[in-house]
Amino acid sequence: MSFDREPPVGETIELTILLAEEGAQGSQDAWRALPFDASAAEGYAPPAIVPSARVAWKGYAFDEQTGVSGWLPLETVGDETLHLSFSGRVAIRLNAPLRPVLVHPANDRPRWWICCSLEEEGYEEPPRIDRILLHTALVVQRDTLSEKIDCDVPEEGEVSLPADTYLSRYGLLRVQVREPDGNWREWREVPDTEAAGPTDRVYSVRLPAEGGAVVAFGDGTRGMRPPGGSGTVRRIHADKTFAEKRFIGRSNGLPMQRFTVYDLACRRREHFLLQVGVPGERAGEWLWEDWLPVENFDRSGPLDRHYTFDPDTCEVRFGNDERGAIPAACDEPNLCLVVCVIGGGERGNIKPNLLTGWVSEEQRAYGVTVTNAGYGYGGAERESVGECIARLQRRWHEPFRAVTDEDFAALAKSTPGLRVARVHVIAGYAPGRADPVPHAVTVVAMPFSRRPTPAPSRGFLQTVARHLDERRLIGTEVHVIAPEYVKVTVHAVIVVEPQFAHETRRIAAVLNELLSPSGSLKSASGWPFGRPVYRGDVFAAISRVDGVAYVQDLWLDGEGRYASKSQGGDVLLPPNGLVYSGEHRIELLSRTQL
Structure with a gap:
């Protein structure tokens, strides 16, 4: 791959490499070739896969030690593709200046080149590259109308809290500081804390050229300093169109209150978080209490600040002072959303090249174009209790422990991240031993491949063996071999x-x-x-x-x-x-x- 301008030394180049899968029509299924289900919940750890082959990234650069130019290794910062085994992103860093060179067939003028070389072969199926993209990002289809960011405050020194999200750049900002009783007091924004007194709860905002807003507090003399600790300052960013919608009502202090938010179709309860406000000692000041969403009030006590939110009916319910506390009564709207994220589900699975516009005028002013390169995938609607039971009944028949020969075969064939075509289990046999071994199980694994004799690599066999070893019975000796x-x-x-x-x-x-x-x-x-x-x-x-x-x-x-x-x-x-x-x-x- 070549560049028409010299990349600076130390620059990290990110490439998104999409591989075409067997049976894919065009390139629409290239995103499917991932080492794990990308639609899984956040925090899901990908399976441990031993790559079948090994590649190295190199650049045509000047070697100071030898004094000549040649293909020198580049630093691989990250490799989601596992040496081109799956689709994903590769990040490489230039540690030396590249030298322009003519390379056929792009020999009309010198260019700056990087290449990927095969260092150790072993692919079951050689990678077929569908596309290589620059400047990509993985995104989730959602509309974040309000978000909260809890910030840590140092015990000493200047308190300056940066954040870099879309809403921190283009949205509205509220700042809260945690009180000793756990509630949150909203502080006031001023142009500069230099004119503030030592008891003034104020902050100022700086807008750097790059990044989101930076919140700065006083030093205790010119403006009060927030207490140090973990998560003692909260930044609440909201979309400008959400300013009038974030207050969903006011509490009348009665049990079993209900509020309906028809125009906020949140799909998940954790994307709909509330605070209840109480007027402070001074005019215009508010103290805010965090309330938590629950499935129902069966386990809620009279002091638990709980509420329920039904994504289907968009209804918010509070307790009766026996099962769940009652929000404090107020003459003004005091039920405020601090987190509100809408969107998701199957409707998020869009076709390529439909996301072509920026949301805000500030983004469009840069003149940078954007498009979604592939199909959206992974979206799912909420499932009912009956659908959940049916899914559990199906999963009940899937083996999760290797006991019988059928269990070994099913588990080996479903090894995460591998395309296992055929499996054969030989009970009582261990490679290299002539006599039967009662406690041994040998699994023969054949990968998918276009070759007439699909041969698994050492990494392929190690991955299957590791998957089975975690699920075998104690005392069972497991071997995985090639056909x-x-x-x-x-x-x-x-x-x-x-x-x-x-x-x-x-x-x-x-x-x-x-x-x-x-x-x-x-x-x-x-x-x-x-x-x-x-x-x-x-x-x-x-x-x-x-x-x-x-x-x-x-x-x-x-x-x-x-x-x-x-x-x-x-x-x-x-x-x-x-x-x-x-x-x-x-x-x-x-x-x-x-």
């Missing part, structure tokens, strides 16, 4: 009808499909593991071909480390053996020639 391939070549003399005297390729195609380890790329069927190739199987397959009168003569050849032949001419396979076709030699005789 042992045996090439089978058919020699046959076949008598056919006169009009089929030149159909050798059609019969060879039938034999290739019969003697295949995987059948086809879209099917996991294939020759059974370890099953001998009987001459009768081949006789039957040829006899079913249209135009074949009978098989006059047939014999088989088998080539492989552990292949052998029986006295009857059948090809014998080891327990982990699979067959693939050689160059079959077919001789066709017309019935009219006999």
